Amino acid sequence: MGSQRSDKDSWDIASSVGATAVMVAAGRAAETRRPDALIYDPYAELLVAAAGTGVWEHMVDDTVLDALANRDPELAAVIEHLRTYQAVRTHFFDRFFANAASAAITQMVILGSGLDTRAYRLPWPRRIVLYEIDQPKVLQFKAETLAGHGVSPTVTLREIGIDLREDWVSALRDAGFDESRPAAWLAEGLLMYLPAAAQDLLFERITALGAPGTLVAVEIISDDAPMRSDDMVARFETLRNAVGLPDGGDVRDLTYDDPDRADVADWLSEHGWRATAISARDVRLRLGRASGLSVKQDAAFARFVTALRT
16 A cells, blocks of 8 residues: 555545646646647646646646756656657547447446546547546545636536545446446556455456446556666666755556456456456557557556457
């Protein structure tokens, strides 16, 4: 268990797991600025600026990355990879939802939605209902910030402010979710913040709610991802102090590195799903984005699992 976590902990957007959502949004904001952007998220930078968490707002600025590169090119390559990775995974899961909508699925669920802006930036068919589940303060921050800038959802959005360790199934049903019809579920940037037992329970619940034809998409970050190594964390801390960046904390204090954690693709395949997995590297190469990481680091970074309920 991470040193900042407990079984009953909670957070807002500026603390604990909530602040990692700002990091992800910063990656989308940086990508949106690129002339060859894979995704377009005009709201990410608004959310990062409003969160006031410091370091991630600076990471949108290319001049900061240039300053880091002058001092530690390898570390700068890892940070640039993280920014590109946010675009790659966002693009992949955007397509997942587009394909689900094309397959006439009308219920979409984003688990641990954080600062996800798909409800605001994607062109959803009118019949779609999108459910976002996350901590109440996180959902409130996003909704109030975007509304304050005159931004409205492009879909019927139902926000469910509840911890995923609580009875979110009842809350989802109460919000109108119909388990007799297929749905598309997304667990993006979530699993490493759950203990192994909570991960199993999450997929048990999704399976129980999953009518035939239900889809699920999952991101799996490797324990060997370079930004989680002692060396990279120490080097980033040194550089952060050298260039005067605020403290962004150590994400490892927020995660659970359980050795008995189930492989998601295997678990789903054993519980009535037809699952496939693809490395994030293969997706990135397909999209034509180079990486500054070594082939070994790149290949071990992350996987995306998608599955169909049979």
